[in-house]
Amino acid sequence: MELKDIQQKISTLSEAERERVYTQILRIVSEYDYDFTEIELGNKKGDGCSCPHCASKKTRKNGVIKGVQRFICNDCKKNFRPNTGSATSKLKKKELFKAYIPQLLAGHSIRKCAKETGVCIQTAFDWRHKILSAFNKQQSETRLSGICESDDIYFTFSNKGEKNLTRTPRKRGKGIFESKKRGISTDKIAVIISSDRKGNKHLQAIKRGRVTAYEIESVLKDKLEPQTILCTDAHRSYTAFAKQNKIEHHTIKASAKEYKRGVYHVQHVNSIASDLKLWIKDFKGVSSKYLQNYLNWYAVNDIIEKAANPVRNAAVMISLSSVAWEQFKNIGNLQYLL
Numbered sequence: 146m147e148l149k150d151i152q153q154k155i156s157t158l159s160e161a162e163r164e165r166v167y168t169q170i171l172r173i174v175s176e177y178d179y180d181f182t183e184i185e186l187g188n189k190k191g192d193g194c195s196c197p198h199c200a201s202k203k204t205r206k207n208g209v210i211k212g213v214q215r216f217i218c219n220d221c222k223k224n225f226r227p228n229t230g231s232a233t234s235k236l237k238k239k240e241l242f243k244a245y246i247p248q249l250l251a252g253h254s255i256r257k258c259a260k261e262t263g264v265c266i267q268t269a270f271d272w273r274h275k276i277l278s279a280f281n282k283q284q285s286e287t288r289l290s291g292i293c294e295s296d297d298i299y300f301t302f303s304n305k306g307e308k309n310l311t312r313t314p315r316k317r318g319k320g321i322f323e324s325k326k327r328g329i330s331t332d333k334i335a336v337i338i339s340s341d342r343k344g345n346k347h348l349q350a351i352k353r354g355r356v357t358a359y360e361i362e363s364v365l366k367d368k369l370e371p372q373t374i375l376c377t378d379a380h381r382s383y384t385a386f387a388k389q390n391k392i393e394h395h396t397i398k399a400s401a402k403e404y405k406r407g408v409y410h411v412q413h414v415n416s417i418a419s420d421l422k423l424w425i426k427d428f429k430g431v432s433s434k435y436l437q438n439y440l441n442w443y444a445v446n447d448i449i450e451k452a453a454n455p456v457r458n459a460a461v462m463i464s465l466s467s468v469a470w471e472q473f474k475n476i477g478n479l480q481y482l483l
């Protein structure tokens with residue numbers, strides 16, 4: 146639609162309708178009207194902000210270089226900027242990066258994101274994964290309380306080459322998601338999904354092969370607030386974990402066609418698993434090394450969508466991680482791939 150067509154359409158509207166269009170345009174404009182650098186500086190809150198190198202809080206402002214505030218850490222003596230270690234660290238085209246965020250949130254393909262933003266395909270791909278790496282911060286800070294449902298699901302291991310980003314993936318079997326009832330080998334990557342009744346979600350890729358009580362403990366121990374009640378299927382490892390940590394635990398035996406015992410069930414986590422399965426299919430054969438990134442994205446999607454200003458909210462979320470750049474660099478060496 147051309148600008149003159151829009152003008153033509155507006156001229157035919159009633160006064161009340163025009164008022165609504167005007168309000169809507171203001172809303173859209175305000176959504177994009179933010180300063181990324183300002184958000185990054187705002188997160189740091191001046192002296193005593195966390196050092197991205199050693200996490201010490203003994204930091205202070207240390208001058209302004211080329212218009213950017215610099216900080217110094219009294220412990221490791223290193224200098225840092227508001228975005229050191231973040232997804233925008235070492236970035237030359239920050240304005241384009243800002244324009245890229247709504248493209249990513251819209252779920253467009255890498256190719257479309259690249260075209261709409263005016264960057265090459267490789268950059269669009271790298272930016273996607275820097276952003277999704279940054280979303281890991283939200284996941285790492287999520288805590289679950291009240292009644293928490295947990296379950297493990299399995300994704301077929303794939304080391305699909307990502308050199309040729311636009312290649313149509315080969316069809317193989319039933320895709321990367323398979324039922325855990327089919328037997329679990331090291332060809333599968335275990336993912337633990339946990340969700341409480343307030344809608345907090347946590348999705349973590351664990352390892353190749355079946356999860357044990359040890360891994361369940363390593364994921365859930367710090368995630369569950371005191372007095373949380375755990376609901377799972379009858380998998381023995383959850384029982385062992387709950388017993389060891391004195392957590393009230395209710396098991397649902399799906400094999401005995403039992404789906405619910407009062408308020409205790411695993412229906413939320415089951416529906417997350419099937420929704421995730423459909424959602425991830427749209428990305429056409431996700432290579433396993435990027436699996437955790439997509440899990441991060443899935444976990445924050447709801448939070449972003451429900452925000453009054455989704456684009457700005459995503460920008461804040463992205464800028465909060467001071468390890469996104471490092472995580473992006475090391476994506477091929479993730480623990481669960483070994």
Ligand SMILES: [Zn+2]
Binds near residue numbers: 197199218220
């Ligand atoms: Zn430091």
